[in-house]
Amino acid sequence: MQREEKQLEASLDSVLLKLNEIKSQLVAMLYKIDHERDSLQWPTFLDNFALLSGQFSAISKVLSHDKTPPIRNLTVLPLLLNPEREEELIRLTEGRVPAFTHDLVPDYLRTKPEPDVEHKLLQLEHKAASLSYDAAQKQAATFNKVITHVLDIVSKSREEWESEAGSRGGTGQTSSMSDTHSLVAAVGMGKGLKMMMPQPGAPMGPGMMVAPGGPGRTVAPVMPMGPGGQPMGMMGKTPSGIKTNIKAAAGIHPYR
Amino acid sequence: MSQDWGTPATTAFDSLTAALRSNIIPNQEYLLQGSVLDSAVEILLHRLRGLCDNVDSGPETFHDHEMCFSIRGNQNTPLLLRVRRALDYPDMPYQLRYIGQPEIGVGDKARPTIVRSSIDVACSSTVVEFLTEMGCRMDFEYISRGYMFRKGRMKILVSKIFKMSQGKPPDNGVEPISQSYLVELSILAPGGQDVIGEDMKAFAEQLKPLVQLEKIDYKRLPMAMAP
Structure with a gap:
């Protein structure tokens, strides 16, 4: 403090x-x-x-x-008003304010509203005074009713919104890092795509890809040949059993 | 004057070299990758519909078959070439694409996205045969089906990756790789435009926490992820 x-x-x-x-x-x-x-x-x-x-x-x-x-x-609160001339005040204000009086204070401390605001306030007060007690009561009740209604709507939608946000926060995860990695690795390097083929080459590629061309040529893409002429198989690690498989499978191509 | 008569006008190769030298060919791909679970893909699509340019027409769908070929030259690292074709539009030309290694250079750590060289050409369906005759072999293949969005020059792909299954035409009998959609945000541009990365980062921020788009170097992924 x-x-x-x-x-x-x-x-x-x-x-x-x-x-x-x-x-x-x-x-x-x-x-x-x-x-x-x-x-x-x-x-x-x-x-x-x-x-x-x-x-x-x-x-x-x-x-x-x-x-x-x-x-x-913060508010400035006039504690004491004095109609008499004060030398100290004159000195402080360089001769502008001779006394801390009733007609000067509202202007200097800004407790008096602006003229047009004051005018409007006066009008409203006049209107309020001319209203009968019953009518005023009735208007207040109506007003209260409307306000309560609006409050209801607002709090209800807030509740809905919060529960929705809560449930969304509850379900939480919308993406998975490991899925991202496996997908990126699959698309980028074929991870999980190459290994899943017990009969590599057989039905894939050629039949579907190379539509025209004689049957003899269709087989060509199937043979995974390295530049040295050796079958490359699965990164060169393929057991020889699979190698024979390739040829066998190529022989019974479904599209021929 | 007489000299001008003798020399041929600039050849295609000359203009290509000139274009390369003045760095106007969009041969660099700026890329961010992520994924979204199947259960949340609708929310993501909804959000993308709101964020992207093609609001009125809706997202474009695609259904592609991609094959990755490799050839071992003198270098140790094989050269990878990708052939892509639209399964839903069999009459469309095939696409042959070269994707380079992610650039690892000065300031790469600070860069917000992967930057790698990328060259696309359209080609006919005989490209597979052609590549095979050249000595390429098919490494792997997959089916990719999903949606494409555009925002400015950004391209956003939301796609499901399927394994090819044996002995069946690619339209049915395919098996998804995971319970997620792959999400890719990319721009093709000439090299050196690093501002692009910032734009992409800003867009990726808007998709959080639904999708975490990041620069992922698949060469350095932990092996534990492998199925």
Whole structure:
């Protein structure tokens, strides 16, 4: 708690410092407009503006800093109003506010709403006052009913949504790493595709692939021959029994 | 002047070399891979329908048969060539494709996707015979059936991979490899455009946690995964 107060104090100090800088800048600018109107150059005037905007961005940076507590959440509360002239206050405000009075405070502390807001509020209050007690009661009841209904709808769909999300989280897995690996290895290297053929070559490839061409040529693709003319079989590891199988199978090709 | 008469206009090979040199040929594939369980594929398709370009027409389906051929030259590593044909459109040309090894170079760790060279050509159905005569042999083959989406120049494939079964035509009697769909996100582009990887990464983020799209080097997969 104490730490937060310290933080608030420190940030208020820095904001105050920046505000004072801006104020003196503004005063200097007004002075220039008043007294050096004839000799004032447009570029220097623009430079002044640039300086001001730089200071504004600096102050907004201070305000939006993480360590600055949100000042807008704090309220300024006038504890004592005094219609008499106060020298200390005049000195503090540089002669602008002579007394902390009832007509000045709402403007300075922003407790008074903006004029059009005030106007609207007045209208509404007037309307509310002109309504009979029963009618008002009835309207409030209707309003409550509608609100409850909306609340019901919202909470119901929230429930549905949450249960759906829960069930989805429950089923969880939608992909499997080992399946990914086996699929990639199969497509990439034929893992699991080559080994599964007890009769390699036999019915695959040629009959289906090479439609035209004489029967003698169709057999050609079946023979897994290495460049050296040796049967390569299954990566050269094939037992010789299978080798004979190839030929036998080629002989009884289903498509012939 | 007279010299111009004598020399032929630029040959096709010359213009190809020039194109290669100026780096305008989209011969690099940027790739991310992942998978989605069969039970969740509908959710993924739904999400992709919303995210991708072909919203109104819906996803394109495909049903392809792919064969991987290899030939051993002088090098130790065999050269791999893939032949792909559409089973649902038998009249379409076949596709022959070369895919290089994933690039392992400076900064590859930092790269968000796999980058590998990739060259496609259309060809006739006799390509299988041709390759065989050349001394290639078929390593393996599979059926891939699924959906294709586009988003800008990204291509997203959601496909089921099936084993070929013996003695039966490819249309029936096929057996899925796993209980998941393979999901691939890829772009073909000229080399050196590493911004693409960032785009793809951003898109992959949008599919999480449904699918984890990652750069997977299948050469370095743990062997325990093998069936």
